[in-house]
Amino acid sequence: xxxxxxxxxxxxxxxxxxxxxxxxxxxxxxxxxxxxxxxxxxxxxxxxxxxxxxxxxxxxxxxxxxxxxxxxxxxxxxxxxxxxxxxxxxxxxxxxxxxxxxxxxxxxxxxxxxxxxxxxxxxxxxxxxxxxxxxxxxxx
Amino acid sequence: xxxxxxxxxxxxxxxxxxxxxxxxxxxxxxxxxxxxxxxxxxxxxxxxxxxxxxxxxxxxxxxxxxxxxxxxxxxxxxxxxxxxxxxxxxxxxxxxxxxxxxxxxxxxxxxxxxxxxxxxxxxxxxxxxxxxxxxxxxxxxxxxxxxxxxxxxxxxxxxxxxxxxxxxxxxxxxxxxxxxxxxxxxxxxxxxxxxxxxxxxxxxxxxxxxxxxxxx
Numbered sequence: 359x360x361x362x363x364x365x366x367x368x369x370x371x372x373x374x375x376x377x378x379x380x381x382x383x384x385x386x387x388x389x390x391x392x393x394x395x396x397x398x399x400x401x402x403x404x405x406x407x408x409x410x411x412x413x414x415x416x417x418x419x420x421x422x423x424x425x426x427x428x429x430x431x432x433x434x435x436x437x438x439x440x441x442x443x444x445x446x447x448x449x450x451x452x453x454x455x456x457x458x459x460x461x462x463x464x465x466x467x468x469x470x471x472x473x474x475x476x477x478x479x480x481x482x483x484x485x486x487x488x489x490x491x492x493x494x495x496x497x498x
Numbered sequence: 499x500x501x502x503x504x505x506x507x508x509x510x511x512x513x514x515x516x517x518x519x520x521x522x523x524x525x526x527x528x529x530x531x532x533x534x535x536x537x538x539x540x541x542x543x544x545x546x547x548x549x550x551x552x553x554x555x556x557x558x559x560x561x562x563x564x565x566x567x568x569x570x571x572x573x574x575x576x577x578x579x580x581x582x583x584x585x586x587x588x589x590x591x592x593x594x595x596x597x598x599x600x601x602x603x604x605x606x607x608x609x610x611x612x613x614x615x616x617x618x619x620x621x622x623x624x625x626x627x628x629x630x631x632x633x634x635x636x637x638x639x640x641x642x643x644x645x646x647x648x649x650x651x652x653x654x655x656x657x658x659x660x661x662x663x664x665x666x667x668x669x670x671x672x673x674x675x676x677x678x679x680x681x682x683x684x685x686x687x688x689x690x691x692x693x694x695x696x697x698x699x700x701x702x703x704x705x706x707x708x709x710x711x712x713x714x
């Protein structure tokens with residue numbers, strides 16, 4: 359009887375261990391997310407806020423999941439080159455300038471994009487430096 | 499008999515201790531001070547401490563109307579230096595100031611004064627747009643525009659806050675992110691780093707303390 363209990367406990371532990379293992383993809387995404395959060399705090403948070411809430415009508419929030427999904431291919435260009443002109447986020451118009459971050463490397467941009475598109479209600483998964491490089495090549 | 503006496507003494511001591519605690523805390527007064535001979539109200543002469551005060555100023559606000567010290571008469575106010583295109587610390591300073599502004603919306607004793615240090619771009623019309631976008635309306639929060647020499651001198655000598663034009667800095671200006679608390683007698687009673695959550699929390703605690711000083 360005792361052996362049976364012991365055996366089932368050990369079995370359960372093994373099953374839990376295997377279940378808790380992350381896939382390689384998830385692990386990479388989580389690493390990008392964590393590094394991206396540090397970059398966000400340093401370069402983005404002053405204006406966009408700790409929870410991506412934005413600042414009144416001056417800075418748009420990063421909680422509009424539809425906007426971020428529809429404009430995902432433009433994010434790298436916006437981060438690197440800044441933004442001018444009107445955009446509509448959450449149904450509100452924003453028309454101030456976002457300063458460029460010209461010195462940011464592709465991998466930094468990829469990490470911050472992974473953070474932005476997976477935090478504050480977003481859930482878009484991984485984004486690679488190669489995708490960022492392709493996006494930047496197509497900047498207008 | 500002895501125990502009765504002891505208990506009376508300890509009672510009195512206890513009362514004294516309690517009453518000494520009633521003295522409400524006061525904020526420190528910053529800046530230079532000097533002893534001056536003054537004439538009192540009853541005509542006698544005596545020596546009193548004279549504290550540094552915010553010098554007289556005259557600027558245009560976001561509505562292009564002049565504002566001076568008289569605008570802030572009988573108010574305590576929070577002052578800071580910023581510019582509207584500031585990419586670094588200003589948004590977080592004004593995020594924090596806006597939260598205090600919202601808390602005290604209905605209290606006429608507290609005002610806000612933001613001096614722009616970008617004398618080239620931040621004309622009153624630009625300040626007006628900025629204020630509207632920040633969600634500030636009315637006369638409680640003034641945004642002041644003035645010539646470089648006057649604003650920078652006021653920052654340095656009046657508010658003990660450094661402002662420098664620097665082409666190499668992001669945005670073109672270097673400035674300290676202090677939120678400066680000024681009392682009704684134009685004296686500086688506190689300076690808090692507007693980008694630091696702990697210091698902003700301290701400012702929120704100190705405002706009622708300063709307001710209480712003027713309650714009679």
